Amino acid sequence: MALVSPHRASRGPLPDQRAELMLGALVCGVLLFVLLLLVFVFREAWPSFHHNGFGWFGPGGNPDRQVQAIFTSTDLGQKPVYTFHAWPIVWGTLVTTAGAVCLSFVSALFVAVFVVEFAPEWIRRVLEPVVRLLASVPSVIFGLLGVLVLVPFIGQHVITDGNRRSVAYIVSLSGYSLLAGVLILTLMIAPLMIAVFSDGLRAVPRGWLEGSLGLGINRWRTFWKIGVRTARPALVAGTVLATARALGETVMLAMVTGGVSFAPNPADGLIFFVEPTRPLAATILQTAEQLTSAPMRHTIFAMAAVRLFSAAMLSLAGWAAKQPLKRYGVRT
Amino acid sequence: MAPRRKAILGGLTALAATIAGPATSQAATIFGSGSSASQPYIEALFKAYKKVDPNTKFVYTANNGNAGAKDVQDGKSAFALQTRPPLPSDSGLSYSKLFLDGLCVAVNPANTVNNLKISQVRDIFLATVTEWGAVPGSNQRSPISAFGRNSTAGLYTFFQSAVLGGVTQASNVTQLDKDGEVAVAVSRNQAGIGYVGLANSGPGSGVKRLKLEGQPCQASAIKTLRYPLSRYAWLVLPASSPNRTVTRFGDWIRTSYAAGLVIAREGAVPAFNAKTPPKKKHKKKHRTT
Numbered sequence A: 001m002a003l004v005s006p007h008r009a010s011r012g013p014l015p016d017q018r019a020e021l022m023l024g025a026l027v028c029g030v031l032l033f034v035l036l037l038l039v040f041v042f043r044e045a046w047p048s049f050h051h052n053g054f055g056w057f058g059p060g061g062n063p064d065r066q067v068q069a070i071f072t073s074t075d076l077g078q079k080p081v082y083t084f085h086a087w088p089i090v091w092g093t094l095v096t097t098a099g100a101v102c103l104s105f106v107s108a109l110f111v112a113v114f115v116v117e118f119a120p121e122w123i124r125r126v127l128e129p130v131v132r133l134l135a136s137v138p139s140v141i142f143g144l145l146g147v148l149v150l151v152p153f154i155g156q157h158v159i160t161d162g163n164r165r166s167v168a169y170i171v172s173l174s175g176y177s178l179l180a181g182v183l184i185l186t187l188m189i190a191p192l193m194i195a196v197f198s199d200g201l202r203a204v205p206r207g208w209l210e211g212s213l214g215l216g217i218n219r220w221r222t223f224w225k226i227g228v229r230t231a232r233p234a235l236v237a238g239t240v241l242a243t244a245r246a247l248g249e250t251v252m253l254a255m256v257t258g259g260v261s262f263a264p265n266p267a268d269g270l271i272f273f274v275e276p277t278r279p280l281a282a283t284i285l286q287t288a289e290q291l292t293s294a295p296m297r298h299t300i301f302a303m304a305a306v307r308l309f310s311a312a313m314l315s316l317a318g319w320a321a322k323q324p325l326k327r328y329g330v331r332t
Numbered sequence B: 001m002a003p004r005r006k007a008i009l010g011g012l013t014a015l016a017a018t019i020a021g022p023a024t025s026q027a028a029t030i031f032g033s034g035s036s037a038s039q040p041y042i043e044a045l046f047k048a049y050k051k052v053d054p055n056t057k058f059v060y061t062a063n064n065g066n067a068g069a070k071d072v073q074d075g076k077s078a079f080a081l082q083t084r085p086p087l088p089s090d091s092g093l094s095y096s097k098l099f100l101d102g103l104c105v106a107v108n109p110a111n112t113v114n115n116l117k118i119s120q121v122r123d124i125f126l127a128t129v130t131e132w133g134a135v136p137g138s139n140q141r142s143p144i145s146a147f148g149r150n151s152t153a154g155l156y157t158f159f160q161s162a163v164l165g166g167v168t169q170a171s172n173v174t175q176l177d178k179d180g181e182v183a184v185a186v187s188r189n190q191a192g193i194g195y196v197g198l199a200n201s202g203p204g205s206g207v208k209r210l211k212l213e214g215q216p217c218q219a220s221a222i223k224t225l226r227y228p229l230s231r232y233a234w235l236v237l238p239a240s241s242p243n244r245t246v247t248r249f250g251d252w253i254r255t256s257y258a259a260g261l262v263i264a265r266e267g268a269v270p271a272f273n274a275k276t277p278p279k280k281k282h283k284k285k286h287r288t289t
Helices: A015-057 A063-075 A087-118 A121-135 A139-158 A161-166 A176-200 A206-214 A219-230 A231-247 A252-255 A265-272 A281-290 A294-322 B002-025 B039-049 B065-073 B120-124 B154-162 B179-187 B219-225 B242-257 B257-265 B281-288
Strands: B027-033 B054-061 B079-084 B093-107 B147-148 B173-176 B192-197 B230-238
Touching: A015 A063, A015 A294, A015 B039, A015 B257, A063 A281, A063 A294, A087 A121, A087 A219, A087 A231, A087 A281, A087 B027, A121 A176, A139 A252, A139 B179, A161 A265, A176 A231, A176 A252, A176 A265, A206 A219, A219 A231, A231 A281, A252 A281, A281 A294, A281 B242, B027 B065, B027 B242, B039 B257, B054 B242, B065 B093, B065 B230, B079 B173, B093 B154, B093 B179, B093 B219, B120 B147, B120 B173, B147 B154, B147 B179, B154 B192, B173 B179, B179 B192, B230 B242, B242 B257
Parallel strands: B027 B054, B027 B079, B147 B173, B147 B192
Antiparallel strands: B079 B230, B093 B192, B093 B230
């Protein structure tokens, strides 16, 4: 404002300044909205955390039964119940997310390296649009694919009757499982990773690669040692993005993971992979119908708050991981 | 600046008037809430009722039966739909029966079992029996894969009280989100068994309905209440001075021939509806010939 002459100032800001102000106001509005959202979610969630303390995240009882007790406690006009121990749900979220991110990181890295460095031109021209298309397929389509194809396949060909009998009284191994969730989630987040990874790999200065090739190092080694190393910030960024999507994935996981709040137990051996579970976001989806009961609403918002907090921590961790890598090369 | 602001204000008020105008002046909007299992039926009935009373608009929120009854008690909703009979906690409410619905127990068509007792179904869903070998009449020799609904579903609440005796279903029941998903899961699993609404277990659904206590899960047995898992859909109204339009709508659902057709088409069972269309005076001649 100080730069504007008094004569102009009396007629208000110039059009371009007005645009700046508008955009600034918009950004402030968005920030305010996020802030209000955070305040609202955490305020609604507080009673549930307050009653359970850190036990909220710990094991203890069956969350499905606890949810029902919480929900029906207001129906009969009794004192509201808040007891909730979410460990099976938290564990289910951690395992599905970690499994899918690990699997898709490895496959996406190989695909991206292939697409950028080794693929013939025509394959590249086909692959790139296909990958972008895959990234935009709605998750319910993947869910249907899982329910109609992958889940029956796992149920019939992977799980034996012996497996089923060994845990028959605790969980049903019907194909709705951790494995189905992880595999389809991998398919969903890998395209996102491939897109970010290949952008990063493509931004590696040609001169660096050519220098290495000029010294007689073969193409493969050059690309791994120079290309992939330089693109590490992009790898981190892609992984963070994909992890955020995996954590938030709801509909597909609700459809294929079996819907039971059970913590798959690694001590069960290979059966671990075909045991059912239910991650956080899917639990919110399934219990959303019970928002009418006040203690249940606080519990649902507590789950949402955990989900929100983990997303924030994730982007913070991604930012922190990128800092030391930045000086090596390309920025993303 | 001032004239422009005035113009904008004028435009806004005009816009508001066009949006709000018809809703407030012509059509009355009536809010209802309650059972999500009855939602498809009531939505179809709203549509059909437009021919009878084009000036009334209904808005229905499926938040589940108990919440709907509470909404009516609190005066938030003009009516609610409920799939269980009245309880002592329903003070100040009047319940009336609308139509019938049935909950079927279904297995994969590859399974030769045809008839189960309620106690057998209970044993399966409480994990007392986990092998098809222990179920008489079945040719399957593998462990049972039981499919059900999650604890928020109205069908689950009904199943829990009618079959499980109020006990929570066992943890080895795979819990799915939607009625149709249970049907798909059972149709793709030879060892599967699940409870599915009447509408989603018909021919073409890929599952086989079982007889319970010798009674088939079909309209004829549900109508006479011989089928053990028959249940009424109830209209819940405030006991004192209910909304006139809603009582008329309720009577239309309960008794009219047209509503009976809609109910049957959507997969439920009309209970009290007229069996023949109302006779129109000027068409009498054609009828008699």
